Amino acid sequence: MEKTKRPLVLASVMLAMFVSAVEATIVSTAMPSIAAELGGFSQYSWVFSAYLLMSTITVLLYGKLSDIFGRKRIFTIGMLLFLLGSLLCGLSTSMDELIIYRFVQGLGAGAVMPIATTIVGDIYTREERAKIQGYLSSVWGISAVTGPAIGGVLVVTIGWEYVFWVNLPLGILSLLGVLLFLKEPVNHKTPVIDYKGAVLLMVALSSLLYLLVEGGVSFSWLSMQSLILFLSSSLLIVFFVLVERKAVDPIMPFEIWRNKTILYANLVSLATGVILIGISSYLPTYVTGVMEQPAAIAGFTLTAMSIGWPLAAFFSGRLLLKIGYFKTSLAGGVSLVLGTLLFVTMQPSFGPLWAAMSSFAIGIGMGLTSTAFIVSIQAAVSYEQRGAATASNMFMRNLGSTIGVALLGSILNSSLLRYFAENGQNYTLSSINDLLSKNTRVEMPIEVLRFLQQALAESLQIVYLVTAFFAVLSLVLILGLRGQKGVKGHVK
Incomplete structure (x- = not known):
């Protein structure tokens, strides 16, 4: 059989990961402008939630399907759906349309990042993976320099639509590289697809997400509607676990979770997913609306996180071999706590440099932990389980981000409404839209501007307190990795 052209496949995979990384940074930077043009600040979090919900639901199914049908075929389906969603997002004329098209984009995104990462695990040896995964994470550095900067330029020149359309040529090029140069072993297994588990998971997460996004805003947390949604999602999750234990080939093979390295790594990833989405979703809003900085500066503050991530990931691969899995992960956990505490103490007068410094610390933590987890998990399983693992x-991590953007969005919206009520003002959430555009800010009476900025600043500080809690939780969970056999034990 013809051999895989590893350098060309690696380049294609890095391009696919670049598309995913750019999507995260560009959209976050452009969201204040999108919300200002399309309206609907109360639906702000749904733009992220829709994407994350679909990618979270499908990532397990795609991983299992790639183990059955091969990485190439499933990667192709995912990338095509992602590109279709990107095209449609740019054509949106309302916030409702954008949210619907983000569902389509997320449906494809569930395949792009995990299968790209799995392909690298397939074509490189255990000894090579630590270094290569570090290189892959450097993609975040490239996206850091180009993503937010290009996003800011596009928003103020030709329009926010192009933050979605920039994915199209890059995604097509990546797809062609994988199709042409990746050669896979023939799989003779009879396909057994766990459709029942996939449907249960989708409905359970959808119910939970709707509760977290709309709870405290559209209906009270203590209402009958909240109770029904909570009980429904809890019951469906129980059914999902029961179905997965009996399934012939489950989308969530629970036996891999018996490995404590995988268990703790995944639990930490859940917590870091909340942190990541909390910072990337709402930092541009703070910098634009409260600090009155343009989109390009808001993008710069996110760029700092995206620079810290690849720098840490680059050294993480080497640290794994020198000091081991636990100490590398622990250093990342400490950096996450430091970064979130810097955000908690941030004041509008501190300026964007403080925001960038805080963001950089988060990036360092994410780079150290995420690289360590992926390399160790892939070393702990066979080829047949690598896609699922x-x-x-x-x-x-996606589940953490999905829950995080919904939970934090609900906290932000309810905090704003409470602030308005406590100060005897009848403003609505749509009033915040006026803070996100320089043109509308200059037309506002100064006392109204300062009131709304104070409301947004204090509400976002509560959001940052929640991310700090999850950072501390992730550090405690990392302590559970003490004594576990990590990469150091595998490759030496």
Whole structure:
């Protein structure tokens, strides 16, 4: 059989990961402008939630399907759906349309990142993976320099639509590289697809997400509607676990979770997913609306995180071999706590440099932990389970982000409404839209501007307190890795 052209496949995989990384940074930077043009600040979090929900639900199914049908075929389906969603997002004329098209984009995104990462696990040896995964994470550095900067330029020149359309040529090029140069072993297994588990998971997460996004805003947390949604999602999750234990080939093979390295790595990824989405979703809003900085500066503050991530990931691969899995992960956990505490103490007068410094510390923590987890998980399983194992880690981080953006969005909206009520003002959430555009800010009476900025600043500080809690939780969970056999034990 013809051999895989590893350098060309690696380049294609890095390009696919670049598309995913750019999507995260560009959209976050452009969201204040999108919300200002399309309206609907109360639906702000749904733009992220829709994407994350679909990618979270499908990542496990894609991982399992790639183990059955091969990486190439499933990667192709995912990338095509992602590109279709990107095209449609740019054509949106309302916030409702954008949210619907983000569902389509997320449906494809569930395949792109985990299968790209799994392909690397397939074509490189255990000894090579630590270094290569570090290189892959450097993609975040490239996206850091180009993503937010290009996003800011596009928003103020030709329009926010192009933050979605920039994915199209890059995604097509990546897809062609994988199709042409990746050669896979023939799989003779009879396909057994766990459709029942996939449907249960989708409905359970959808119910939970709707509760977290709309709770405290559209209906009270203590209402009958909240109770029904909570009980429904809890019951469906129980059914999902029961179905998975009996399934012939489950999308979530629970036996891999018996490995404590995988268990703790995935639980930490759940917590870091909340942190990641909390910072990337709402930092541009703070910098634009409260600090009154343009989109390009808001992008710069996110760029700092995206620079810290690849720098740490680059050294993480080497640290794994020198000091081991636990100490590398622990250093990352400490950096996450430091970064979130810097955000908690941030004041509008501190300026964007403080925001960038805080963001950089988060990036360092994410780079150290994420690289360590992926390399160790892939070393702990066979080829037949590598797709599902890698997907399980991506699933937990995506699940954390899905829950995080919904939970934090609900906290932000309810905090704003409470602030308005406590100060005897009848403003609505749509009033915040006026803070996100320079043109509308200059037309506002100064006392109204300062009131709304104070409301947004204090509400976002509560959001940052929640991310700090999850950072501390992730550090405690990392302590559970003490004594576990990590990469150092595998490759030496």
